[in-house]
Amino acid sequence: MIDLKRRQNVVLGLNNEDYINASQLLKCEIASIKAVSEIESAGSGFLPSGRPKILFEGHYFYRLLSPYGKAAVGAKEVPTVCYPKWTTANYFGGEKEYLRLETALNFCKAHNIPEDIALKSASWGKFQIMGSNYRLCGYNNATDFVNAMFLSEKLHLRMFCNYLFNTFLDDELRAKDWTKFAIGYNGAGYKRNKYDIKMAAAYRKYKVAEAKVPTISTPITIPTFEESEIVDINQAVESKPITDDDEYKAADKPAIEIDLLTSVGAKFNQFKTTILAILTSIGISGASISSMYYKLVEHPYFQLAAVLTMLIGLVFAGIFMLLWLKHRYDLHNQKNEALKAYNLAQLQIRANPDLYNIQFRQ
Numbered sequence: 001m002i003d004l005k006r007r008q009n010v011v012l013g014l015n016n017e018d019y020i021n022a023s024q025l026l027k028c029e030i031a032s033i034k035a036v037s038e039i040e041s042a043g044s045g046f047l048p049s050g051r052p053k054i055l056f057e058g059h060y061f062y063r064l065l066s067p068y069g070k071a072a073v074g075a076k077e078v079p080t081v082c083y084p085k086w087t088t089a090n091y092f093g094g095e096k097e098y099l100r101l102e103t104a105l106n107f108c109k110a111h112n113i114p115e116d117i118a119l120k121s122a123s124w125g126k127f128q129i130m131g132s133n134y135r136l137c138g139y140n141n142a143t144d145f146v147n148a149m150f151l152s153e154k155l156h157l158r159m160f161c162n163y164l165f166n167t168f169l170d171d172e173l174r175a176k177d178w179t180k181f182a183i184g185y186n187g188a189g190y191k192r193n194k195y196d197i198k199m200a201a202a203y204r205k206y207k208v209a210e211a212k213v214p215t216i217s218t219p220i221t222i223p224t225f226e227e228s229e230i231v232d233i234n235q236a237v238e239s240k241p242i243t244d245d246d247e248y249k250a251a252d253k254p255a256i257e258i259d260l261l262t263s264v265g266a267k268f269n270q271f272k273t274t275i276l277a278i279l280t281s282i283g284i285s286g287a288s289i290s291s292m293y294y295k296l297v298e299h300p301y302f303q304l305a306a307v308l309t310m311l312i313g314l315v316f317a318g319i320f321m322l323l324w325l326k327h328r329y330d331l332h333n334q335k336n337e338a339l340k341a342y343n344l345a346q347l348q349i350r351a352n353p354d355l356y357n358i359q360f361r362q
Contacts, residue, residue: 007150010046010152018154022157031203035205039198041125041127051150052150053097054124055091058082059086060130061082068113074107104121119146120132124145127160131146138159169184182196282317
């Protein structure tokens with residue numbers, strides 16, 4: 001079972017170098033990254049205990065239990081962590097969210113259900129990414145994703161960058177289109193919490209602060225944990241913790257290989273013109289076929305024109321679709337190369353104690 005106690009040598013806080021690297025990778029403003037962090041986790045990815053901030057989502061847990069036939073059982077036995085519809089009524093907040101997570105883990109154990117079902121049902125860290133999105137953050141399983149969340153906010157930031165690239169939300173962040181960003185990042189219920197409005201306001205605040213006073217971060221050493229509180233994660237955690245060697249290996253390949261059609265679908269709204277051209281071509285072809293099939297016009301010249309129109313429409317639809325797919329495929333490759341460069345840059349920073357042992361923020 002995964003260990004939920006704080007880890008030894010946790011690195012808290014981010015410095016200027018971290019934000020600069022991320023902003024260069026995403027090609028966005030530092031204020032935009034800070035705005036998302038503030039609204040998602042009040043600007044800090046860790047609790048006073050040294051554990052990453054979490055928020056357990058019972059409706060996610062309910063949904064993920066359904067394939068095991070235990071959703072209704074969970075709603076009855078542990079109603080505070082398993083319910084069919086989203087609600088804030090069961091949130092404990094802060095450290096107490098770990099009590100809810102442990103309740104879900106115990107339920108999984110009692111019913112012989114993989115513990116990662118519970119891990120996937122919580123949002124984690126500085127940018128509150130759902131555990132179910134571990135692949136989009138560059139990890140092979142939810143356990144490794146959670147273990148990394150316990151290590152440093154640098155990893156939180158790297159996961160955030162990976163997630164934005166693999167969901168193609170980096171464009172919205174770059175354009176500061178907070179409405180579209182909130183839809184993609186927070187889901188359809190973003191309006192209820194006014195995520196777009198809050199992020200826009202936070203962005204303006206950080207831009208004003210940048211203009212007035214340059215941000216200076218002084219690295220400090222994190223206080224040593226009490227010996228009784230130090231946990232040997234190599235023994236306590238079933239899955240292999242992340243090591244520098246693992247990250248060097250991971251840097252030699254893209255963070256994650258995602259399905260091309262999924263990538264295309266994620267940017268549907270940004271290709272309205274292309275989609276309209278494809279649908280128009282297909283529509284013209286369909287109209288031509290219908291005209292011939294129902295013999296609306298018997299004149300042979302009209303039927304010949306209908307056939308030609310159909311063929312031209314299909315050719316144009318095919319050309320537009322191929323161009324569209326090629327564009328997304330090329331962009332996907334470019335982003336994977338950028339991710340590789342970013343991973344290597346992060347490793348260089350972490351290898352330097354003066355940069356890696358960074359400022360503690362409550």
